[in-house]
Amino acid sequence: MPATDDFTVTPYAVEGDIDYDRLLEQFGADALSPEQKARFPSPTHPLVRREVFYAERDVDPFLDAASEGTTHSIVTGRGPSGPMHIGHVFPFYFAKHLQDQTGALVYIPFSDDEKYFLKDNSLEEISDYTRENLLDLLAIGFDPERTRIVVDTADADVVYPLATAFAKEVTQSTVDATYGDPENIGLSFYPAVQATHLLLPQLVEGRHPTLVPIAVDQDPHVRVCRDIAAKQRYDVDKPGALLSKFLPSLEGPGKMSSSGDEASILLSDDRETVFEKIRTHAFSGGQTSIDEHRRRGGNPEIDVSYRLLYYFFEESDERLERLAREYRDGTLLSGELKDIAAEKIADFLDAHQERRESLDSLEAELEPYRLTADERRAARERAGFPANALIQQ
Incomplete structure (x- = not known):
């Protein structure tokens, strides 16, 4: 291990x-x-x-x-x-x-x-x-x-x-x-x-x-x-x-967790909650003041808002490169970068939640995705269980 x-x-x-x-x-x-x-x-x-x-x-x-x-x-x-x-x-x-x-x-x-x-x-x-x-x-x-x-x-x-x-x-x-x-x-x-x-x-x-x-x-x-x-x-x-x-x-390094005291963005979070969590909890790669950030710039490699965009929420490589460049040279502030990430994540969750709300009952929606009787039988037989085994078909 x-x-x-x-x-x-x-x-x-x-x-x-x-x-x-x-x-x-x-x-x-x-x-x-x-x-x-x-x-x-x-x-x-x-x-x-x-x-x-x-x-x-x-x-x-x-x-x-x-x-x-x-x-x-x-x-x-x-x-x-x-x-x-x-x-x-x-x-x-x-x-x-x-x-x-x-x-x-x-x-x-x-x-x-x-x-x-x-x-x-x-x-x-x-x-x-x-x-x-x-x-x-x-x-x-x-x-x-x-x-x-x-x-x-x-x-x-x-x-x-x-x-x-x-x-x-x-x-x-x-x-x-x-x-x-x-x-x-x-x-x-x-x-x-x-x-x-x-x-x-x-x-x-x-x-x-x-x-x-x-x-x-x-x-x-x-x-x-x-x-x-x-x-x-x-x-x-x-x-x-x-x-x-x-x-x-x-909060920074490590994987996102849904347990314990760490904040995480749930699929059920509304837009307001997403913005609040990002603004309050997202680790920043920026400086301690606006003037210092304008002078020295930020580090997108450790900034969680940028990393979220990089991993999944920004499709355009060109826009990512521009955001990273502007963050490094200090023209893009940490708060502005947080809001960009929050907007993208909230848009994603809005679409996901809309599709979820349109679903019928779980039992009805799940049924087409379940293994058929023939598929269950084939899997058991290929694993060595005989066709006449006493298993519900």
Whole structure:
């Protein structure tokens, strides 16, 4: 588990000022090359061209399949332990972008069981968050013909048999070495469930390249799954991964959090709240006074408002470069930059909230995205469970 005196990055904890290059060395991943970035469908998403997605594992088979028009899939999930904020949602909008460009299958697992193992929330609280988070994911507008949403506890008829098969491939020593000493046996078992998530598209559709766009702290799940796939007991390829940096916390370095005392911008925040949070909490790279800022300029590299625009909320590279230049030379003030970022974020949230409010009931909206009986049966059979197993069809 990557933990140093300077920073800690695990699936369950992210702390400190993260050295992303050193993290690659510790995880054994590769930097995303200029050639690979150029192979993403045009127009290349800002998250790729600006190296927010900065590292990869076996991304080339996915890019080959996307360019050739053959079957390829994306898996990126959600752990429903609270309301969703803007840091949670950008991988899903990225997946939607690729689906629109390439026709990719998108699988979205909801790890409600893991969050119960990991958090102090009750099962009822986790269930409530799951319902609310699902509505936010449905508001993104994925193609229901090419998207499957799987909730671990609701889809246990397919998740548990597959996890049972994969659990036999993972030793406790591997879990301990990868994740540390688990707090309970649920977390010891959970890597098998994560492997189920990542291999499910292939178990439903047959062998094909899968890409997992995921925050870098979740890479251990990918590594364990790749080890399972490499044993070749199942007709699957090792999933590839696209690893992202963290959307910055409003307070500065580190990922944005929806728990604890740190402020974060929720998908449910209205315009007034967004402006208040940015103006009050967003860490500034400017000087302590207007006169000093006019004289010395600011540093956009550490300014959270600029970083939010850079990561996700400003499409135009030219405008970003202009904002950075004006901030450095002192003609753009910190308060003005905050308002620019707040306006962009509020516009994004207005559109998201409008789509969410137009949805019907969760049950009606979710139904087209659920695995069909035939897909459930195919996944179980490819994992080695016989067609006549005593499982509800």
